[in-house]
Amino acid sequence: MKGKILLALVLGLLLASGAWIFIKANGENYALQEFFLRSRYARYDFLIQQAATKHRVSPSLIKAVIWRETRFVPDSVGQDGERGLMQITEAAAKDWVRIEKVGTFVPTDLFDPKTNIEVGTWYLARALQRWTAKDNPIPFALAEYNAGRTHVRRWESQSAPGAEFGADDLEATMDFPTTKSYVSAIEKRYREFRKRGEFGEDSK
Numbered sequence: 001m002k003g004k005i006l007l008a009l010v011l012g013l014l015l016a017s018g019a020w021i022f023i024k025a026n027g028e029n030y031a032l033q034e035f036f037l038r039s040r041y042a043r044y045d046f047l048i049q050q051a052a053t054k055h056r057v058s059p060s061l062i063k064a065v066i067w068r069e070t071r072f073v074p075d076s077v078g079q080d081g082e083r084g085l086m087q088i089t090e091a092a093a094k095d096w097v098r099i100e101k102v103g104t105f106v107p108t109d110l111f112d113p114k115t116n117i118e119v120g121t122w123y124l125a126r127a128l129q130r131w132t133a134k135d136n137p138i139p140f141a142l143a144e145y146n147a148g149r150t151h152v153r154r155w156e157s158q159s160a161p162g163a164e165f166g167a168d169d170l171e172a173t174m175d176f177p178t179t180k181s182y183v184s185a186i187e188k189r190y191r192e193f194r195k196r197g198e199f200g201e202d203s204k
Contacts, residue, residue, distance in 0.1 A: 040072045044085065047114050049199060051121035057128065060193035060201055061138065062086075062121050064186045065145070074113050083110035086120025096122055136167040138190070139183050143170065147179045 044066065045059075052059035069087040070076040078087050088110050096119045097105045109115045124145060131140035144152045155173040159165040174180045195203045 041067075044072065044113055044117065045198070047117045048121075051117045052199070054118075055121045055125035057121055057125045058190070058194075058201060059199040061186075061190050062117065062124065063193055063198065064189040065120065065124065065142075066117075067189055068182065068186045074116070075111050083107065084116035084120075085113055086116055088116060088119050088123070092123050093119055134166060135164075139167045139170055139187065142183045142186050143174065143179055146182045147176055151176065151179075 045063070048059045048062050048066070051057070052062055066072055066085045070085050072085065074085050076085070076087065077083060080089070082089050090107050093105070093107065093110060096102065100122070110119065124141060127141035127144045127149075128137050130144070130149070131137040134140050140152060143155075152170075155170060155175075156165050158173050159169055171180065171183075174183075193199070194201050197203065
C-alpha cells in the first residue's frame with residue numbers, strides 16, 4: 001500500500017514538473033498557463049478593477065502588465081530590485097509617496113498586492129496621460145514603464161523635425177529588443193483580455 005502511495009506521489013511530482021517546464025517553454029501561451037495556474041490568474045481581478053476605476057486605466061491593460069511582469073506572483077523580485085506584481089522600483093514608489101502624500105510607507109509594502117497594483121496603476125496612468133496626444137498612447141506608456149521616459153524621448157527625437165511620431169514609428173525606432181518584445185507581448189495580451197470580456201470591456 002505504501003509503495004503505491006509513494007509511486008503516486010512520484011508520478012504526481014513528475015507530471016507537475018513536466019507541466020511547469022512546458023509552461024515555461026510556452027511563455028506566450030496564456031490559455032495553457034491559465035489552465036495549470038487557474039486560481040492565481042483571477043485572484044487579483046477585484047483589486048485590478050478598483051485601481052482601474054480610480055485611475056481611469058483599462059483593467060485589461062493592468063492585468064496584461066501583471067501577466068507579463070510576474071505571472072501574478074506577488075512576492076517577485078526583479079534583477080534590479082523591482083518588487084511585487086507590477087515590479088515597482090523604489091524610485092517609482094517614492095514618487096508615488098511624495099505626489100500622493102502617502103503618510104507611512106516602506107519598500108516591503110510593495111509586496112502587498114493592493115499597494116503594488118495601486119502604485120503600478122498610478123504610474124501607468126501618468127505615462128498614458130503623458131503620451132495622450134499620440135495616435136496610440138499605450139505602446140508609448142508601456143515602453144516608458146519598461147525602459148524609462150528618457151529612452152522613449154530619445155526614440156522620439158530620432159524622428160524628422162516636425163514629423164508625426166506615432167506608434168509604428170516607435171516600434172521601428174526602439175533599439176532595445178527586450179522593450180520591443182515587452183510592449184508587443186502586453187499589447188497582444190491586452191487585446192485578448194478585452195476579447196474574452198474579462199472585465200466587461202468593449203473588445204475593440
